[in-house]
Amino acid sequence: MPILNRLEEARRLDGVSDKLQAAVTAAVRPQRLRDLLHGTWLGHPLHPVLVQLPISAFVSTAILDLLPGRRRTATPLLATGVAAAVPAVAAGWLDWSQLTRDRRRVGLVHAGANAIAVGLYATSLIARLRGRTAAGKALGFAGLAVAGTGAYLGGHLSYAQGAGTNHAAPDLDRLPENWTEVCSLASVPERRTVVRLAGDVPILLYRIGDQVSALVERCGHETGPLGEGEVTGEGWNACVVCPWHGSTFRLSDGAVMHGPAANNQPLIPVRVSAGKIEIRQP
Template sequence: MQMMTRLEEAQALDPVSDRLQGAVQAIAKPQWLRDVLHGTWLGHPLHPVLVQLPIGSFVSAAILDLLPGRSRSATVLIAAGVAGVAPAVAAGWLDWSQLTKDRRRVGLVHATTNAIAVGLYATSLVARLRGRTARGKAFGFAGLTVAGLGAYLGGHLSYAQSAGANQAAPEIVRVPEDWTEVASLADLPDGRPVVRSAGEVPILVYRYGDRVSALIERCGHETGPLGEGEVTGEGADACVVCPWHGSVFRLTDGAVQHGPAASAQPTLRSRVRDGRVEVSQP
């Protein structure tokens, strides 16, 4: 863990990280491309889904390499794994470009490690195709070892640093379970969200006509203040744009419309009772 803490604090990586971040964001300009690669349409990040093909292929090839007479099948699997790397890399780099500096440092080493692993597997594939099976196996096992280190770093990003997680979701349990009054309906402007509190949790309350919806106010992507975001559209189709990274959520149900957020903004139950607006946990 001390090694990972040092990596998170390795400011020497920042110049390279900053330049790569700018390059990735410049390449992935179209919003539709960003939404596809972030996994906005899927409901969670796309990168973990895409890595299943190369990882599964490489692990399966290693098992076949331990068995007699399976070299041709292992070669096919390594070819499939190498071919499947590109889309996983594209999604991973775009997600990485939206992270905080400490997580980008770990992510940079994660990506570099995986690039070395893919290079070893590509070398393995070339050796196998030239009939040098023993050399191909050796490079394949080396690639799997390095890929294991890359997987460890990816796990640290996901579970220790919450990269890709909906960071607003834990706030739900801090909202009172019982119905809690947060505002008077008459005091809420129609068509414009306002920030109120449910217990100690800031929430975004949106009135449209006689109906009210309530979202966790901190953006699930990187906890940006949605209460300071621009509102687009109107009525039931109105959305709020996170002022930090531009994620767009529908105010009536929290549905994510554009990334980098990949999952919906957590919503609360809401009701109007005797002219008072009340919310509770879902």
């Protein structure tokens, strides 16, 4: 849609966006907390999981508000939704802080809409607790309308702009289906990463002796060049750190160790035949 295209290009939002990004990064420093909120332990972003509870609570509240005699049921359900929004918001802001600027512009409006919606729901809850049921219902319906706008923008972020998706996964489909030579074993130094091409797909190789692992070289988070990343650790427990945002992957199997990436780095089948390293599609 043209309005969303203009929003993606709205550079006037960058001043606020950059300040908020710095604030979020400074506020969430412990690596364990960052990994928890990014969903590194889960295998995909945590934010989309956390939003299910407040959304379902808010929609269910609206349905109950349309039915007679459901005030006592709707109020605790609404309170649950407001409380559940807190961790969802925290995870969303942290994911947002690691996006590119065009995505952050859309994400900023997405977050603003959701903040207004949660504020309306919180005000609705206070009104209900004070016995102002009619006002509480009106505020709840207003919150649902604004939340719908936020959800629409969230969908655009995920499906049109690819926020939170594994950007490295499509490279697997561009690899040859049959075993294909990429280089000689002797040309790959031990215990260091090197980049070789299979067609036009860059591949990250890591070797110990005659054993070799191969990963898609573009970081799945935001396509950062893993070939320029630092190698930490020893042996087959060694990891590569993305130079762009710090996502950390184990070189032996691509397992994500630290976020912001929440997905494993795609592992490529590899073998050594007659002193040559060969790869193919999984």
